[in-house]
Amino acid sequence: MARLFAQLGYNLAICARRTDRLEQLKAELVKGYPDIRIEYRALDVSDYDAIFKVFDAFAADFGQIDRVVVNAGVGESRRIGKGRFETNRRTAEINFVSALAQCEAAMTIFRAQNSGHLVVISSMSAMRGLPKHMTTYGASKAGLAYLAEGIRADMLLTNLPIKVSTIYPGYIRTEINTNAKPLPFEVDADTGTKAIVAAIEAGVDEACVPSLPWSIVGQAMKRLPLTVVNKIS
Template identity: 50%
Template sequence: MIRKNILITGASSGLGKGMAVEFAKKGRNLALCARRMERLEELKKTLLEINPAITVSIKSLDVNQHDDVFTVFREFQQEMGQLDRMIINAGMGKGASVGTGYFHANKQTAETNFVAALAQAEAAMEIFREQNVGHLVTISSISAVRGFRRAMTVYAATKAALTSMSEGIRIDVMNTPIKVSCVHPGFIRSEINEKVEKVPFIVDTETGCKALVKAIEKEKANTYVPAWPWAWMHWVLRMVPAKSLRGMS
């Protein structure tokens, strides 16, 4: 099935922007939202240059303003007639070791990556249940498979929660025309990690987003991308001793 009308949150930069570019190449209509409207305007221009035949709608949205999430998703649906796929991508990676005085940053990450993701899932699934068709996609992380230290502690916890929530929603709508996929990116260069110098197996944004879109199109329950090495590496991460993880983060 070709999902023609695709909504992406957090689309102004990083993985959201990269996925929008890849979907534009495939001829999909795009509903894009993020906080930075000026970046969305620039992206819309780029996407229409890539493929003038598609429709691109953009709206300003802070996903932590939960009522606005429901409003914006509905507006996109009304404009496009139907939303075929919604990708919950908006997120952040602030934080530090728990108990070191950075509660505000850790809280902000927790609220954005999980509570706001819940709001997006609620808004998306209301629409899909009414349509009786749709594909919900959540962008989790390879870090969801284990706990990590320092700045990764709360981030990894939110991604584990997102993975679990995605599975729960999937079970809830099992054997219906509504599909739910959770994608776990490995290390892909983007704004969220641009200041981190040494990252194992990291790929550039374009390579990573091509892998993301390929995985999304397959509509599997859980995928780990890019496939090499993360399709098998996530099993290794689940089994290695905690002291080995200490040296990785």
């Protein structure tokens, strides 16, 4: 996403745990797009206090933050009742509580500015309760989607000019699932990322990406019996 946003001429504030990768990415983008400004900071989203400090520091760097993408997450969860509570708890905390902290930090900045665009990356797994190792992961991503919808509703209620977008990616092959078996309708990272950025740039409230087939699959998942959903999840 950073590469694609750089192509569009955006200044970038990027954060992650691995600063060596951020440094390499910054060097690459500065070389390719010398007219944009790029700042980076280390951030582990399990450190809630750090989220607020890093977001505020970026706002001070640039004077204004136009968009925040809440994208950090983990994919490891296990069947409920199989003695893996700590694994499931970490997934729930990173995917939901840490995302809540990021939304809180972003919306504090946006409210002060009276402008901004909050983007949360949910998952097609949020469409229904899923079995096996997907249960906690899907539930955390569903919670994130409802959180974003609630913030969007609040913006409508208060008539504030702050946009909120929820993106539901389908199966995208990335580092997080490199060793997993191929999945139906799976796309590579480049294809998936281009679809995500296109949806964000369009300013949608919600989008399943890539749109085909996932917009259709999403509607089907909401209506099909769980016995059928189990077979396609």
